[in-house]
Amino acid sequence: MPCTSVPSGPRNVISIVNETSVTLEWHSPRETGSRDDVVYNIICKKCQADRRSCSHCDDNVEFQPRQLGLTESRVFISNLLAHTLYTFEIQAVNGVTNKSPYPAQHVSIDITTNQAAPSIVPIMHQVSSTLKSITLSWPQPEQPNGIILDYELRYYEKELSEVNSTQVRSQTNTALVDGLRPGTMYVMQVRARTVAGFGKYSSKMCFQTLTDDDYKSELREQLPLIAGSAAAGVVFIVSLVAISIVCSRKRTYNKEAVYSDKLQHYSTGRGERTPSIFLDR
Structure with a gap:
């Protein structure tokens, strides 16, 4: 039986960032360890801007199709934080990796997310x-x-x-x-x-x-309300017309009263003028 070993790390990783998600793609290891069972694990780390400290990503980060045991050299990662620095390690492992005293070979890539799109509308x-x-x-x-x-x-x-x-x-x-x-x-x-x-x-x-049937039923229910509104509208209009007529007559009466007073005053004034007296000589 030929001797097998752990694979080397993945190669030529590229990233495509879209707002708060990223697609990672890479080439298979140059050395597979003479085995055909190579799969990939994704390790996600969230880092400070100065890269001095990093922590594992939150549990809500999603990996499609999965985070561990990938058989294809591609993964889509979503639900990341906006404007945040992330480091992703892509490990190549096979059936003898767990028996090796050395950590799995990997390749790392840093990405920074963009502004996040709005969250889901909760209800309609x-x-x-x-x-x-x-x-x-x-x-x-x-x-x-x-x-x-x-x-x-x-x-x-x-x-x-x-x-x-x-x-x-x-x-x-x-x-x-x-x-x-x-x-x-x-x-x-x-x-x-x-x-x-x-x-x-x-x-x-x-x-x-x-x-x-629903429309006709709803219309029947609204008919009393429509009729009541129409009646109230008619009463309101009639009231406005009546008030307008009363106000108009009152203004006419006031004008006539003022004119009559002025005429009477003028007539009285003419009657009280001192008559002229003529003497015959």
Whole structure:
């Protein structure tokens, strides 16, 4: 049986940073130790800016497809902190690595994350619905990580697949989705956008447009309110007209009274003038 040994370290590692995630790719070791069972482990460390101290990454950091025992020379790492320095060690191991008195051979790479995209919108609320539209609202993400530029709402009929989804943009945290089918259930999600890009879509929530029966029932319930509002509007208008007429007549009466007083005063004044006396000589 031929002698086998541990593999050498991976080679030519490259990184692609996208906001708070990174993709690492590398070449296989030059020496495999005469074995075909080489796999890779990823060691993640979060470091201070001066690189003097580092600690293991938080548990919420995600590795796709996995952190240990990678058979492919590629890994996607997400949920990193924004504007943070990280060191990643890529170890190459095989079936005899654990029996070796020496640590596994590895290659290291340092990366610094960028500004984070906004966090997930926590929930959506239905404001109203009609036969062909649904109005939704939602709170701002708990961690906007910057100024929210707009939101993107994605929706599709529940009976169809996500491939058939439609996207609409909204400058505020409300949106009117129209052009829908009556009595149909829709799956809806929303995500926020900043200068760093889009955050992740919110959890899927279902909302339904009104059926014909629902619409007619809702209309019947609103009829008394509509009638009452209309009656109140008529009473208000009639009151305004009556007040206007009364005020107009009062102004006319006051003008006539003032004119009558002036005329009477003028007439009385002319009657009290001293008559001229003429003497015959």
